[in-house]
Amino acid sequence: MENIGSVALVLFVLGLVFVFKTINVVPQQHAWVVERLGKYHATLPPGLNIVIPFIDRIAYKHVLKEIPLDVPPQVCITRDNTQLQVDGILYFQITDAMRASYGSSNYIAAITQLAQTTLRSVIGKMELDKTFEERDHINTAIVNAIDESAANWGVKVLRYEIKDLTPPKEILHAMQAQITAEREKRALIAASEGRKQEQINIATGEREASIAKSEGEMQASINRAQGQAAAILAIAEASAEAIRKTAAAIQSPGGADAVNLKVAEQYVGAFGNLAKTNNSIIVPANLGDMSGLIATAMQVVKSQKTPTVEASRRPS
Numbered sequence: 001m002e003n004i005g006s007v008a009l010v011l012f013v014l015g016l017v018f019v020f021k022t023i024n025v026v027p028q029q030h031a032w033v034v035e036r037l038g039k040y041h042a043t044l045p046p047g048l049n050i051v052i053p054f055i056d057r058i059a060y061k062h063v064l065k066e067i068p069l070d071v072p073p074q075v076c077i078t079r080d081n082t083q084l085q086v087d088g089i090l091y092f093q094i095t096d097a098m099r100a101s102y103g104s105s106n107y108i109a110a111i112t113q114l115a116q117t118t119l120r121s122v123i124g125k126m127e128l129d130k131t132f133e134e135r136d137h138i139n140t141a142i143v144n145a146i147d148e149s150a151a152n153w154g155v156k157v158l159r160y161e162i163k164d165l166t167p168p169k170e171i172l173h174a175m176q177a178q179i180t181a182e183r184e185k186r187a188l189i190a191a192s193e194g195r196k197q198e199q200i201n202i203a204t205g206e207r208e209a210s211i212a213k214s215e216g217e218m219q220a221s222i223n224r225a226q227g228q229a230a231a232i233l234a235i236a237e238a239s240a241e242a243i244r245k246t247a248a249a250i251q252s253p254g255g256a257d258a259v260n261l262k263v264a265e266q267y268v269g270a271f272g273n274l275a276k277t278n279n280s281i282i283v284p285a286n287l288g289d290m291s292g293l294i295a296t297a298m299q300v301v302k303s304q305k306t307p308t309v310e311a312s313r314r315p316s
Helices: 002-022 096-103 107-124 129-135 134-151 170-252 253-277 288-313
Strands: 024-025 028-036 039-044 045-052 056-063 067-077 083-094 155-167
Touching: 002 024, 024 028, 028 045, 028 096, 039 056, 039 096, 067 107, 083 096, 083 134, 096 134, 107 134, 107 155, 129 134, 134 155
Parallel strands: none
Antiparallel strands: 024 045, 028 039, 028 056, 067 083, 083 155
């Protein structure tokens, strides 16, 4: 009974081993390579898979997800013989599990070495300043070069990114000095442009102020001239109106007598003012001259009155 129990236990254990060897569950985004009697047989997809124990074996297990690969830093020499330390990262994905298993003994090391050699080649064709400006070109060139070779290894290179570009300390100090000088140059140019614009603005303002001042003075002169002309015209019109009224008053009844009286008063007043200017009293040599002067003035008035009267009496 004990022997029978032992045999049953052994058979049970063997049965469990057989079941575990037969049934294989492949996770999602994984691919397992099966060899049958040492030769490639199949690639197991994700899910439940059955193999023959002791004849088939799982030789390789691959992850089909995108994998980041850190490329070790290396020193590259640029076209202008400047050393530059470059550090990058590579992203790849296994697309063919069978080729990834048998195409290369170590596809990760092969991709890494190929990335480094390609990077040195691309950097060697550029000058130092261009390496900082054309990172996208460097990344694209490396991806294209690696992807062409990696296709035989069942690997798809997705992209390459440069993490850091580190020049020597001497070159770095020289670049910083150049940047500082360039910024100082731009600052001086900006300051000079500002002073230039300030002077232009001042000159423009002074010119416009002078023009405005001259226009104001011109307008003021015009206004004064127009005012003086208007004043002269008003005075002339007033004088003419006064003369017309005087003539009308002379022509009216009693006007001649009023003129005689006015002339006499002015004559006497004139002699009176002249006598006041000196200590001596001035008396006309011939008092009859006064009556003669009055008669002369009246004769002028009559001579001006006669044509007017005759014109009024002339038949129309």
